[in-house]
Amino acid sequence: xxxxxxxxxxxxxxxxxxxxxxxxxxxxxxxxxxxxxxxxxxxxxxxxxxxxxxxxxxxxxxxxxxxxxxxxxxxxxxxxxxxxxxxxxxxxxxxxxxxxxxxxxxxxxxxxxxxxxxxxxxxxxxxxxxxxxxxxxxxxxxxxxxxxxxxxxxxxxxxxxxxxxxxxxxxxxxxxxxxxxxxxxxxxxxxxxxxxxxxxxxxxxxxxxxxxxxxxxxxxxxxxxxxxxxxxxxxxxxxxxxxxxxxxxxxxxxxxxxxxxxxxxxxxxxxxxxxxxxxxxxxxxxxxxxxxxxxxxxxxxxxxxxxxxxxxxxxxxxxxxxxxxxxxxxxxxxxxxxxxxxxxxxxxxxxxxxxxxxxxxxxxxxxxxxxxxxx
Amino acid sequence: xxxxxxxxxxxxxxxxxxxxxxxxxxxxxxxxxxxxxxxxxxxxxxxxxxxxxxxxxxxxxxxxxxxxxxxxxxxxxxxxxxxxxxxxxxxxxxxxxxxxxxxxxxxxxxxxxxxxxxxxxxxxxxxxxxxxxxxxxxxxxxxxxxxxxxxxxxxxxxxxxxxxxxxxxxxxxxxxxxxxxxxxxxxxxxxxxxxxxxxxxxxxxxxxxxxxxxxxxxxxxxxxxxxxxx
Numbered sequence: 004x005x006x007x008x009x010x011x012x013x014x015x016x017x018x019x020x021x022x023x024x025x026x027x028x029x030x031x032x033x034x035x036x037x038x039x040x041x042x043x044x045x046x047x048x049x050x051x052x053x054x055x056x057x058x059x060x061x062x063x064x065x066x067x068x069x070x071x072x073x074x075x076x077x078x079x080x081x082x083x084x085x086x087x088x089x090x091x092x093x094x095x096x097x098x099x100x101x102x103x104x105x106x107x108x109x110x111x112x113x114x115x116x117x118x119x120x121x122x123x124x125x126x127x128x129x130x131x132x133x134x135x136x137x138x139x140x141x142x143x144x145x146x147x148x149x150x151x152x153x154x155x156x157x158x159x160x161x162x163x164x165x166x167x168x169x170x171x172x173x174x175x176x177x178x179x180x181x182x183x184x185x186x187x188x189x190x191x192x193x194x195x196x197x198x199x200x201x202x203x204x205x206x207x208x209x210x211x212x213x214x215x216x217x218x219x220x221x222x223x224x225x226x227x228x229x230x231x232x233x234x235x236x237x238x239x240x241x242x243x244x245x246x247x248x249x250x251x252x253x254x255x256x257x258x259x260x261x262x263x264x265x266x267x268x269x270x271x272x273x274x275x276x277x278x279x280x281x282x283x284x285x286x287x288x289x290x291x292x293x294x295x296x297x298x299x300x301x302x303x304x305x306x307x308x309x310x311x312x313x314x315x316x317x318x319x320x321x322x323x324x325x326x327x328x329x330x331x332x333x334x335x336x337x338x339x340x341x342x343x344x345x346x347x348x349x350x351x352x353x354x355x356x357x358x359x360x361x362x363x364x365x366x367x368x369x370x371x372x373x374x375x376x377x378x
Numbered sequence: 379x380x381x382x383x384x385x386x387x388x389x390x391x392x393x394x395x396x397x398x399x400x401x402x403x404x405x406x407x408x409x410x411x412x413x414x415x416x417x418x419x420x421x422x423x424x425x426x427x428x429x430x431x432x433x434x435x436x437x438x439x440x441x442x443x444x445x446x447x448x449x450x451x452x453x454x455x456x457x458x459x460x461x462x463x464x465x466x467x468x469x470x471x472x473x474x475x476x477x478x479x480x481x482x483x484x485x486x487x488x489x490x491x492x493x494x495x496x497x498x499x500x501x502x503x504x505x506x507x508x509x510x511x512x513x514x515x516x517x518x519x520x521x522x523x524x525x526x527x528x529x530x531x532x533x534x535x536x537x538x539x540x541x542x543x544x545x546x547x548x549x550x551x552x553x554x555x556x557x558x559x560x561x562x563x564x565x566x567x568x569x570x571x572x573x574x575x576x577x578x579x580x581x582x583x584x585x586x587x588x589x590x591x592x593x594x595x596x597x598x599x600x601x602x603x604x605x606x607x608x
Contacts, residue, residue, distance in 0.1 A: 063499050091498040104496035108514045117510070118500035167500065 014076020016040040016171045016203040020061050022068040022227075034058070034068070034227040040171075040203040044194070046214050046221040046235070047207045049247070054227040055207045056101075059173045062205070063098045064091035075170040075203075097164035098173045103156055105148040111135070111159045112144035118167040134166040137196055138189075154185040158192070165196060172197075172204045178213065187216060211252045214239065223247050240374075248376050253298035254345040256376070261293045270317075270370055273297055278341025282368065283317040287375035296376040301335065301347040303372035307365045308356050318368040320344075324360050327353070338364060380547050381555035382574060388463070388551060389531040392470045396478035396527045397520070399471075404482030405508060423480075425473050434540025437469040441541065461543045466551075469541040470531050477526040485519025486512055525586045532579060 022034040034054050038047075047055050060066035062073055062080075070083040079087050080094050105114050112131060119127045135141040138158040143151055151159065157177055164172060178186045197204060206217060214221060214235045221239075222232040230244050231237075239251040248256055259275040259282070270283045273295060282297060289295055311319060322340030329335075334353045336346045344366055358364070407419060425433055440447045441459040447468075451459040459465040489512050497507040513520070535553045542549030544558070552575050559568035 063495075065495050065498070091495075092501045092503060094499075096499060098496070098499045100492050100496065102490075102492050104490065104492040106493060106496075106511060117497070117502070120506070121501075163500070 014170075014203075015042070016062070016073075016075050016205065018058070018062055018071070018073045020058060020068040020071040020073070022057070022061070022066075022071075032057075032227060034061075036224060036227070036229050038222055038229060038232075040205050041220070042201045042203050043197065043219055044204045044206050044217050045219070046217055047205055047224065048214055048221050048238070049209060049224040049230075051209055053225040055209075055224060056175055057227075058224075059098065059175055059205065059207060062171065063096050063173055064089060064094050065098075078170065095167070095170045096173060097167060097169035097171070099160050099164050099175065099177045101176045101179060103148075103160040103177065105156060105160055105163070107148055110145050110147055111140060111151065114148070114159060115163045115166055117163065130166055134162045138162045138192055154181050154189065157181065157189060161189070161193060165200075168200070170202060172202055174204065174206045176208050176210075179210070183212070183216070186213065190217060211239070244376060248296075248298040248374070252300070253374070254301035254347075255297075255299040255304075257297050257299070257342055257344075259295060259297060261289045261291050261295055263291055264289075271375075273375075275342045280320055280341050282320075282373050283370050284373040284375050285371060289375070298374040298376045299344075299368065299372055301345045302333075303368070304344060304346045305367035306336070306338075306346055306348060306352075306356065306358070307367060308358070308362070310365055311367060314367060316367045316369045318366075318370065318373070320366045320368070322364060322366060324358060324362050324364055327358065327360060338366060340366065381550050381552045382571070382578075384463075384547065384550065385532055385552040385575075386578075388466060388470060389528045391467050392474055392531040393478075393524050393528045395467070395471050396474060397524055400475075400478040400482055400523060400527075401513075404479045404486060405512070407479065408483045408486035423476050426476050430473065430534065430536025431540055433473055434469060434537040437465075437472065437537065437541050441465050441468070460541065461545060461549060463548055466538060466542045466549050469537050470534060473534060473537045474527040474530045477530045478523040481519045481522040481526065482516070485516035485522075489515050521586060521589065525583065529579060529583060532575070 017039050019037045020034055022032075024032045024034075026032055032054070034057055036054070036058060038058070047058065049055050057066060061068045061071075064080065067088065068081070068083070071081065072079070072083070073081040075094075075096065078095075079085075080089050080096070081087060106117065109117070112135070115135060116127055116131050119130060122130070132141070135144060138161055140155055140158045140162065143155055143159070148156055148159070160177065178189060181189070193204070206213075208214065208217075220233070221235050223230045223238050223244075225244060225247060230247055239247075257275050259273040262272040262274050262281065264271045264286060266286065269286050271286050271289065273282050273284055274280070275282065275297075284297055287295070305316070310321070320340045322338040322344065324336055325339045325343070326337040327334055329350070330347075332349075333347050334350055336348065336353075336358065338344045338346055346366065403422070407415065407422070438460060439445050441451070442448045443452070443458055443460075448459050451457070451464075459468070493511055493515075494507055497511050502510065533553065534551075535557070538549065538551050538554055542551070542554075544550050544554055550558075552571055556568050556571050556575075559565070559571065
């Protein structure tokens with residue numbers, strides 16, 4: 004690798020984007036984000052339609068934001084104030100699309116070599132060789148995309164983008180539709196490659212599973228805005244927004260009213276709508292009387308068949324099982340406590356407790372399993 | 379036989395010119411975002427609806443000794459344009475334009491836009507993207523364009539009659555020749571020429587469609603087969 008290239012590569016991607024697009028028949032789409040992507044993988048997470056792909060298109064130069072600034076390290080790619088706007092060809096930003104967009108009439112090798120026309124023949128084939136090996140697809144060089152399996156096509160798309168030694172890599176859900184093993188193997192190869200290159204990688208996904216597999220750093224966005232950023236644990240385990248909570252797999256999303264705040268204890272009490280149920284949840288920005296939502300993972304709720312005493316958990320709620328169904332390796336029970344809770348438990352636990360439909364149960368919830376969510 | 383050779387020569391010239399000029403024109407019509415594009419689209423499609431005599435009439439006026447094209451030609455080459463083979467080629471190019479350009483536009487537009495984006499972010503400029511991505515994926519459209527402009531030129535009558543007149547070996551194409559024979563009640567001669575023309579046209583079209591279908595099928599197989607099928 005040339006040393007100059009890697010020095011430039013070792014820099015952060017920053018993007019400040021503002022854009023408004025009118026859409027017939029629906030409210031205008033407004034994008035207003037400011038993100039910083041250090042070297043390594045950063046996940047851009049959010050429900051579909053939240054503007055993730057538009058952010059990538061702007062960074063790649065395929066879409067022009069109304070105003071803002073995009074820089075890869077010291078290289079200004081776009082600046083509406085000074086009128087800088089490099090073409091996609093000149094940005095050195097690699098982009099792997101969701102559909103991969105491999106050229107169907109070219110072999111794997113021709114696809115990978117496509118971006119290297121400027122190099123002398125020998126260097127070109129050396130680089131193609133190296134990257135095909137790094138992504139373990141050197142045996143497929145002579146095949147066309149239609150003759151190659153899904154996971155291998157994804158590897159070739161990655162190789163084609165990275166062989167140009169880009170300053171930034173953008174990935175738009177490139178691993179959708181692969182099983183977990185295959186995904187993990189590809190991500191490992193990507194990490195191994197980037198350990199040497201050290202470029203910022205912005206990885207768009209709406210899959211919670213992928214976040215967990217990749218997670219170093221994530222940015223959550225919705226409706227064209229950044230909602231929160233941090234480690235996946237910080238962002239997803241304490242979602243402050245309703246759509247994010249849904250996307251992050253919180254099965255219980257209950258609305259209620261704040262009863263009182265107990266600042267000394269760091270908690271507040273929330274009465275769930277249309278029921279007598281009260282929950283103690285961590286203190287949030289709310290005042291008594293405010294309508295709020297509480298997000299709880301089905302797997303964070305404990306079940307007891309007799310009323311439990313002497314617990315540290317503050318929330319014990321009585322209810323009745325109204326439905327049970329097997330979902331893969333777990334059992335999903337619906338418990339009516341005035342409001343309906345979804346609870347996940349293992350088949351073994353369900354057998355031991357002799358749970359049945361109509362049976363009386365008590366739900367036990369730790370205060371910190373209940374997450375306060377803004378509307 | 380002169381007439382037949384002339385028709386074939388004319389059709390070859392016209393197809394070649396239309397391919398060379400049609401590619402950039404179709405590219406522009408397929409991808410330009412200029413607002414007034416519809417005007418040019420209408421102009422290109424005009425020969426589809428105009429009677430050949432109308433087109434031929436204006437072409438004749440333009441090419442005549444006092445027409446702008448005629449004058450230009452006179453000053454460049456020292457002779458007029460009307461009633462010459464060159465004049466015939468020019469008028470036929472205009473007349474067959476939509477038959478070349480429209481299949482090209484259709485096939486350019488059917489190329490997945492993501493492939494063009496991918497090409498751009500890989501550093502390819504417009505020319506490289508066209509040459510390496512769009513054109514190879516548009517082969518069926520290119521073949522169709524060549525066949526249609528060839529066949530349409532072989533079969534034209536009205537424009538040739540208006541612009542070319544009826545000069546043996548210069549502008550008397552096979553369709554005019556047949557018409558002449560019928561006028562002079564030489565049905566046997568007319569029939570012989572007509573049969574030859576029919577035979578040639580049918581064989582050319584069959585061969586080209588067979589090839590085109592095969593190429594098209596290969597390409598569509600590469601594009602659309604589910605990935606796991608292999």
